[in-house]
Amino acid sequence: MNTTTINRTFAAAVERELAAIGTARSRLRRHQRRTRTATIAIGSLALVGALTGAAVVVSGLPGETTVTPFETVVTGSYTGTGEIELGPVPEGADRVILDVTCSEGGKIEVPLRAPTGGDDRVTWNCSDPVRKNLTTHINDGRLPGGDSTSITVIADPGTPWSVTARYGGSETTEWGTNVNDETYGVPNDNGIPDLSAAYATNGKVGYIRQSEFWSIEGCINVYLSDGTTVIGLFPNGAAEGECDPAR
Incomplete structure (x- = not known):
């Protein structure tokens, strides 16, 4: 049986950043009549990996439901x-x-x-x-x-x-907290952590800072949970391939 998994994080995040919802690649639509839903969904947007609606493939992250x-x-x-x-x-x-x-x-x-x-x-x-x-x-x-x-x-x-x-x-589960008192993990019903889980374009799993996500358009840093060590880049509205490691 072919199966597509839908979850709030996937749907809203891909709609916001990868523009897949409502296109030929996905064609799944969320009706969100409260800004809370759209806001909380942003964060683990790259954990879904591809644009197929696949479930989150990384488990054991703080804040996971x-x-x-x-x-x-x-x-x-x-x-x-x-x-x-x-x-x-x-x-x-x-x-x-x-x-x-x-x-x-x-x-x-x-x-x-x-x-x-x-x-x-x-x-x-x-x-x-x-x-x-x-x-x-x-x-x-x-x-x-x-x-x-x-x-x-x-x-x-x-x-x-x-x-x-x-x-x-x-x-x-509870979000983690680093030495700078920043929370990290995945968005859930409690809100969005300061550092939200994401895949970097080099395939590494880390965290993007929400303040950078909302204020910077282009390639933004993907950090370890310490919020300091950069392990890759995330394409926050950047052109396809712009943040790839080979560039």
């Missing part, structure tokens, strides 16, 4: 907008994990969890040839609200899709 699926699985097939009955929210659940498959029709929109409120969603087009026959994995779907035991997935009329869904819980 580990998602654990619950045992009870719900499956179903729908045409157009559908309501997925999940049952009562179990203790410890903070999200819904979904695998959605479609290959024809129009758009599908899935609600995402927004820890501080707001309306956060992910949307894609099922007839897009780039996405055809892919299963989209969403690990941060929104829990049912209030006394509800179901979530609604919006799809254009006549769009067939199937889903496997379950509740999930998560644990987030």
